[in-house]
Amino acid sequence: MSRDEARTLGSGWISGTASVVLGAMGFGAVLCLLFPAQLTTPGLRAVYPMRLVRGLIEAVIVTGFVLGLVSVVLRKSKLLGLGGLSLAIVSVLLGGWTVPVEGPVARSNYLGLDWFLLDLLLMSVMFVPLERLFARVSQPIVRNEFGTDLVYFFVGHVLIQVFVFFTVAPATTFFFWARHPSFQTAIASQPLLVQFVEIVLVSDLFFYWTHRLFHRVPFLWRAHAVHHSPRQMDWLAGSRLHILEIILVRAVMFVPLFVCGFAPTAVQVYVVFVALHAVLLHANVRFTFGWIEQLIAMPRYHQFHHASDGESLDKNFAVHLPWLDRLFGTQYLPRDGWPAHMGVAGEHVPATYWAQLVYPFRRRERQGRSGPFREK
16 A cells, blocks of 8 residues: 555544644643643743633543544554554543642743643644645645644744743843833833734834845855745744744844833734734635735735745745835735745755754855845
């Protein structure tokens, strides 16, 4: 039986893969209950509806167990099914969803495992069905290099405390002199919606020019090429961001927010918007939004930025506001159609996480496609 046949509906591969994923999520959730100070995000602990959370953990573990049984029955190779069953059983033996959490939880350095699990579940529930029902390109849920992007998704969430430090520290260290209490009070006293619109505008303006630098400066491009390297787009592809890029871009974008003094609630709303919008921009959906694409970036707009050939090379740098590209002469948005090819032309970016991590620091004789790397 071929590899494709072994992954068809009814072969046990889908149920086995789902059982492993759900088993791993359930196991991680139980670890969060056992070690909340070390594995959970302080800002989220206070707002968790624990009765609902425990019920969700129970549903994940039980579903993973049942799907593991289904895979064992259907599939000749029992590895996936037994893996999912084992994870579910170990989770229950550790206490499962009934693990007591003593409060208050002591302050400590932490890994955001809870944020990773919660966001993974929410994004999967939202976007996987959309991509199956309204796919632009026919491709499996677990596409090529899906595991690599899952690692990026994991690192980007679990190391949240590290990224927050490197985001905030440069602004507070080097731009404290630019803060003026009266100006900040005026900014923070505006209606929440007004502040949100201002944050989107200011952040995207800073992002636009930072993004252009990543396409023009050789070393920065080598880090950014990692983000451009997926040849298949879906809801998880946008997570492929080199740590260097995450730190530099977030540090730059936080400066105006720090100086202006926007209300914390407005910033939090923006963070939620960014998280959802970034996933949508990379999603494998065929939706077009007409004139709205001229006001706010949509999947077709951003995926032309990811194209590996044609007129869209080094275009569409804005992540939220397409008219910034129009203003600065870098917009490419035909009336219809989608890019034919994704990825980085003329440059081989490795497929695994660790190889991509060191990729910007490797010397190469021949460079790639964008900025100073574009072959004339």
